[in-house]
Amino acid sequence: MDKMLTYSVVERxxxxxxxxxxxxxxLAQARGVANIREISDRIQKTCTVTRADVLAVLxxxxxxxxxxxxxxxxxxxxxxxSLQVSLSGRGAExxxxxxxxxxxxxxxxxxxxxxxxxxxxxxxFEKVEQKYVKKGAVGGPxxxxxxxxxxxxx
Numbered sequence: 001m002d003k004m005l006t007y008s009v010v011e012r013x014x015x016x017x018x019x020x021x022x023x024x025x026x027l028a029q030a031r032g033v034a035n036i037r038e039i040s041d042r043i044q045k046t047c048t049v050t051r052a053d054v055l056a057v058l059x060x061x062x063x064x065x066x067x068x069x070x071x072x073x074x075x076x077x078x079x080x081x082s083l084q085v086s087l088s089g090r091g092a093e094x095x096x097x098x099x100x101x102x103x104x105x106x107x108x109x110x111x112x113x114x115x116x117x118x119x120x121x122x123x124x125f126e127k128v129e130q131k132y133v134k135k136g137a138v139g140g141p142x143x144x145x146x147x148x149x150x151x152x153x154x
Contacts, residue, residue: 078113087105
């Protein structure tokens with residue numbers, strides 16, 4: 001059975017020229033959420049390691065990856081990809097005039113590796129109705145997904 005990535009078609013307007021007619025684009029539609037417990041269950045079905053052991057390793061991986069990134073290290077996860085912290089903010093006229101307060105925010109960059117690049121190259125697509133539209137967006141029902149919670153695992 002082929003795996004299909006579902007998408008819907010949405011209208012997007014140019015924020016620089018809101019009077020201009022919008023254009024229609026594909027928007028990936030999620031079919032659900034695979035949380036850490038679901039992932040550990042799927043992994044244990046493909047190997048001889050128990051679900052509890054897989055879950056313990058994945059939870060430890062979260063902590064170690066966060067620690068490595070906070071230390072300024074690039075985290076390479078084999079052919080899955082790599083993670084690295086990136087900074088943005090204001091610039092200074094001279095290096096000596098730059099100070100820490102000019103750093104606006106930090107974010108995490110993810111660069112996919114061969115496994116994910118291969119997956120992207122083999123995707124098949126299936127058009128579906130749009131599930132959610134941001135409030136105030138053009139077209140479709142005005143609804144938003146429920147926020148993710150720890151209790152529901154969503």
